[in-house]
Amino acid sequence: MKKLLTISVLAAFAFSVAAQNAVPKINFKTSTYDYGKIKEDDGVAYYSFEFTNTGNAPLIIQRVATSCGCTTPEWPKEPIAPGKGGKIKVGYNPAGRPGPFAKTVTIYSNAETPTVILQIKGEVIPHVKTxxxxxxxxxxxxxxxxxxxxxxxxxxxxxxxxxxxxxxxxxxxxxxxxxxxxxxxxxxxxxxxxxxxxxxxxxxxxxxxxxxxxxxxxxxxxxxxxxxxxxxxxxxxxxxxxxxEDFSKLTQKDLENAPKAEFNTLQYDFGTVKSGDPVNYDFVLKNTGKTDLIIRKIKASCGCTTATPSKSVLKPGESTEISASFRTAGYSGRQGKTITVITNDPRNSTLILRLTGNVNKAQ
Incomplete structure (x- = not known):
């Protein structure tokens, strides 16, 4: 009786060990497929990656993820017995994607290696327009x-x-x-x-x-x-x-002797005002360069904003005020208006001034 009990215990232990060592294994014939050249006009191109469960437990493919929406996968949803196989069918849609491509397909399963990455690649011959x-x-x-x-x-x-x-x-x-x-x-x-x-x-x-x-x-x-x-x-x-203006031919000496436009600030936050109340601010422009600074153009982003300089030519060291105003009538909420100032400063010929703030709707 003791002998029989010992054999039963050993058999149960062996079965338990075997159960613990029972794992599915996913083995693909290839992990990369090259479509070669495919035509954009030919529609979705397909390829099936073949695999076998070389383990000793059922294989379950939990999900398949692709690196972009242009690639669509299909996979078996039922468990795959040991020794049996299946296919991961991958479709690549070339529409609107001319040129070389390389995409990945990631397989998630209960296999010994739970994540496997497959790759498809090729080149799309573009559609010839009529x-x-x-x-x-x-x-x-x-x-x-x-x-x-x-x-x-x-x-x-x-x-x-x-x-x-x-x-x-x-x-x-x-x-x-x-x-x-x-x-x-x-x-x-x-x-x-x-x-x-x-x-x-x-x-x-x-x-x-x-x-x-x-x-x-x-x-x-x-x-x-x-x-x-x-x-x-x-x-x-x-x-x-x-x-x-083309400054590309200026020498280093020319740049050193050039005019330089510097503002006291590039942005004025006017806080919160009521619709209809004017916003005014004087931006100060100074020529910190060595030759005359010429204001080529001043342009506001909308007709509700104006900017007027007191001078258009500044000698070295001179300053001028650019009086900016924003007519807020008809506006509400957060506002941002810009004024573009173009000068002959070769390092920074275009500067953007900003008026920002909140306008409360008139009661």
């Missing part, structure tokens, strides 16, 4: 433009700038296209060709001279075209740019 997708902006019934905005960005005095906008004649007859830039001697606009045949492409070629514009900072200009002598006044073509 003519109708490129030329989407109509002017009149005949023409479709790729855009109607010349964004010139930063442009500098002493240079001229050229840019082109393309269009197509979608009508069934030739059209004559002309540009109207009367009174704007700082730009030249050519239409090439002036007569555009059906389904033929044309171009608006802009040449812009910032010296003749006689303006500083951000500018917006517009001109119109005519089609078969009919003015397209409701569809102007816009030009935006920031006209700046």
């Amino acid at each position: 003519i109708d997708e490129i030329y989407v902006t109509p002017i009149g019934d005949e023409l479709k433009f790729e855009k109607i905005h010349f964004a010139l960005g930063r442009i500098f005095l002493g240079r001229t700038y050229t840019d082109t906008i393309k269009f197509i004649n979608k009508s069934s007859a030739p059209v004559t296209v002309k540009a109207n830039t009367q009174g704007m001697n700082f730009m030249q606009v050519k239409v090439v060709p002036e007569v555009v045949k059906p389904n033929q492409f044309g171009a608006i070629v802009l040449t812009y001279n910032p010296d003749k514009r006689e303006e500083w900072g951000f500018i917006v200009d517009r001109f119109t075209i005519s089609v078969n002598d009919k003015a397209m006044n409701t569809s102007p073509i816009t030009i935006t740019a920031s006209i700046e």
Whole structure:
């Protein structure tokens, strides 16, 4: 009887040890897949990572996480017995994602190694746009433009700038296209060709001279075209740019002898006022440089704010007040108005002054 009891105890102990050592193991055939080159137009690309439970207990995949929403996984939700296998199906959506990609898929399970990271990679060949997708902006019934905005960005005095906008004649007859830039001697606009045949492409070629514009900072200009002598006044073509002085050729000695703009403060907090009460503050600008400081332009962020300097040219050591005022009528809540000051200081030619505070609604 004692012998039988001893055998039973040993068997129970062995079973307990075996149960404690029973663990699932997840073993993937590969942890990386290269899609190679896939087309954006072909839709979601799939690949299935195959795995086997090489452990001695059921494998449970708890969840699968991906590094971006462009990757979607599918995985078995039921326990996987020892010796059995399964697949993690991964889909990659290339829409709107041209170029190389590399994404990760993280597997969380009850396996001996609870976290496994898989990777997919490849390159998306971009969608080739059709003519109708490129030329989407109509002017009149005949023409479709790729855009109607010349964004010139930063442009500098002493240079001229050229840019082109393309269009197509979608009508069934030739059209004559002309540009109207009367009174704007700082730009030249050519239409090439002036007569555009059906389904033929044309171009608006802009040449812009910032010296003749006689303006500083951000500018917006517009001109119109005519089609078969009919003015397209409701569809102007816009030009935006920031006209700046070119300091790139200044030597170190030039910089040492240059003017320098320094304000007593760049921000005035007016606290809390009632709507309708004016806010006034005098910003003090001093030239701490070695040559004359020239105020090129002062521009407020809205018509409710004005700023007037007492001088526009400051000799070394001189100061001037820039009187700023904010008309609060019609405003309420937290307010922030800006005043842009452009000078010939090569180190800091554009300075932003701010009026901030709270406006209580009038009772």
